[in-house]
Amino acid sequence: MMDWTDRHCRYLHRLMSREVVLYTEMITAAALIHGDRERLLRHDACEHPVALQIGGSEPDALAEAARIGAAAGYDEINLNVGCPSDRVQSGAFGACLMREPDLVARCVAAMIAAVPGVPVTVKCRIGVDEQDPEVVLPDFLARVADAGCNAFTIHARKAWLEGLSPKENRDIPPLDYGIVHRMKARFPQLHISLNGGITALDTAADALAAGLDGVMIGRAAYHDPGRILPGIDALVTGRPGGGRGxxxxxxxxxxxxxxxxxxxxxxxxxxxxxxxxxxxxxxxxxxxxxxxxxxxxxxxxxxxxxxxxxxxxxxxx
Missing domain, CATH: 1.20.120.1460 (Four Helix Bundle (Hemerythrin (Met), subunit A))
Structure with a gap:
């Protein structure tokens, strides 16, 4: 959600749902360490719970970025291992890191050590390019979980780093919700959320009823917030009524x-x-x-x- 879920967007979305967890746009560790932290991290108190999404591939830098985010008051630090954008690929992080689970594990371990008491989570794809998700994804989850991460949001598509643009990567690779459910069955101790192609709350409700722990909705919530966001509170709490229309x-x-x-x-x-x-x-x-x-x-x-x-x-x- 780079250039989308800035603080103005999050303020609006919080007005429409009290229960939803909001995520920042992805910010690189280098930008947090060397850039304008006030501008990058500024958020309103009403946004909580709000997660800071970080991109990077150097454990020490990510640990420092996590410390900065935790000190700014964010409720969760999320490492993005799913973004296929050209900027991310040139920096050797994002979806590229699906090929390097041991490096991701070291990054996560460093971040967890840096921010005790603040959850460190990972957003990933089911694989990249010619990888076999049935082999790659469980290995990735196991290695990163061994480093201390117990919460993953899985975008149920491959990322094709060769041959598809970032925009095409959001639509062309086929969705495979089944593998996300199989990962939950294989790793019941992990908090696993589904992401990718979800455009209706009925789909989200079905995923939760089938045993997943959460659902992340991106583009549909951004482009059509009036249809998506007001109904989330009732879905989460099971009580009638919702957020503002x-x-x-x-x-x-x-x-x-x-x-x-x-x-x-x-x-x-x-x-x-x-x-x-x-x-x-x-x-x-x-x-x-x-x-x-x-x-x-x-x-x-x-x-x-x-x-x-x-x-x-x-x-x-």
Whole structure:
């Protein structure tokens, strides 16, 4: 979710679900150590529980990055071993590390030692390129678990590092949910979550009912949050009722937007995460057009968002 789940996105999503665990976009260990930590790690207290997702392949650097994240108050430190982007491959981390389980184990052990009391988790693929997932994935899980990690989120696709773009890697390799369930049966002591291609809460509920410990939803929650996020609380708690719907979330965002704009944030930095709130509903096109055309203009603020919401409400009346 690089360039997607920044602090503005997470603030919006928390308004729509109290129970969901939020994840940052992936940040490299080097950026945390040498970059602008205030900008990279800033988050609102309302975001908790929130996990910091880190990329890297050097145990000492990852340990230091984990310490920095824990000191900033993050509830979980997640090592990304699943991202297939060109930037990740050039840095020899992300999905490339599926080929090096012993190195991942050393990285995880160093991170765990650095942040006692803060969970260190791993997000991975089922394999890369010509690897046989039935052989590679259980070996990977066993070695990394032996290093102390007991929670994995598995994107149920291979990553093809040769021949597919990062975008194509999100869709073209076939999904294999079955192998994730087999890994849970093989490693019942591990907390295993399913990721990849999940676009409906019914699918998530089925995965949980079948014995998995969690479900991670990425693109569907981002592009159509109004359909996905409000129902998560009831799914998690088993109690009726849920988070805020899109209209309530927009109204709850207005004070945040006013404060952020007063502090120098451009409106479009916030509203770019809000474009899909009313997907499939009357007025959605006008909502997107007003924000897309107006939010980048000087002086744009919460009044533009309120006016755009009026277009949706008038179409629904």
């Amino acid at each position: 899109p209209e309530e979330a927009v109204l709850a965002m207005l004070d945040y937007i006013e404060a952020e704009c007063a502090a120098g944030t451009r409106l479009n930095q916030i509203t770019r995460h809000m474009l899909g709130l009313f997907s499939g509903r009357p007025g959605a096109r006008q909502w997107r057009r007003m924000l897309s055309e107006g939010a980048h203009l000087p002086g744009a603020g919460p009044e533009l968002v309120r006016d755009a919401l009026g277009c949706v409400e008038s179409r629904a009346a």
